[in-house]
Amino acid sequence: MSSKELQVLEDYIQQNNLKITRQRxxxxxxxxxxxKHVSAEELYRIVTQKDPKIGLATVYRTLSLLTHSQLASELDFGDGQKRYEHRYMHSHHDHMICTECGKIIEFNHPLIEKFQEEVASRxxxxxxxxxxxxFxxxxxxR
Ligand SMILES: [Zn+2]
Ligand SMILES: [Zn+2]
Structure with a gap:
C-alpha cells in the first residue's frame, strides 16, 4: 500500500493518543x-478472508478513524447502510444511484459545480x- 496513507493514519492516531494496531x-x-463504495459489512468480509480474527467492531471503529483522518468519505444513500470511498488525493465527485440494482455512478460536471457556487454566492x-x-x-x- 502507499505509505502516504499509512502516515496520515498514524499521524491522526498519534494526535489522538490511540494506537496503530496490526488489525487497524x-x-x-x-x-x-x-x-468501490464499500459498506462496513462488505469490508469486514474482505478483511476476514485474510485475517479471520478481526471483528466487525474493529472494522467499524477503523472506518470511523479513516473518516476522521480524511482518508475516507462516508456516504449515506439512504438504504440503511453507510458506504465508504477513498478521499485522500481523490478529486471531488457526485453520485448517481440506481434504486433498482444499487449501481453507483460517479460523475463530475464543471457547470453543476459552478452553478452551485453561483446560487450560494447569490x-x-x-x-x-x-x-x-x-437517484x-x-x-x-430502465
Ligand atoms: Zn440498475
Ligand atoms: Zn464515489
Missing part, C-alpha cells in the same frame, strides 16, 4: 485495495462542502 492496519490495507453563502446524490434507474434497469 489490515483494515486500512483492505480499504485501500477496494476501489444567497451570501460560502460553501464548505456539498453532496449531490441523484433513479440505470440504463440496464
Amino acid at each position: 492496519r489490515a483494515v486500512l490495507n483492505a480499504f485501500l485495495e477496494c476501489e 444567497n451570501g453563502f460560502t460553501i464548505t462542502s456539498h453532496k449531490l446524490d441523484i 433513479g434507474l440505470c440504463s440496464e434497469c
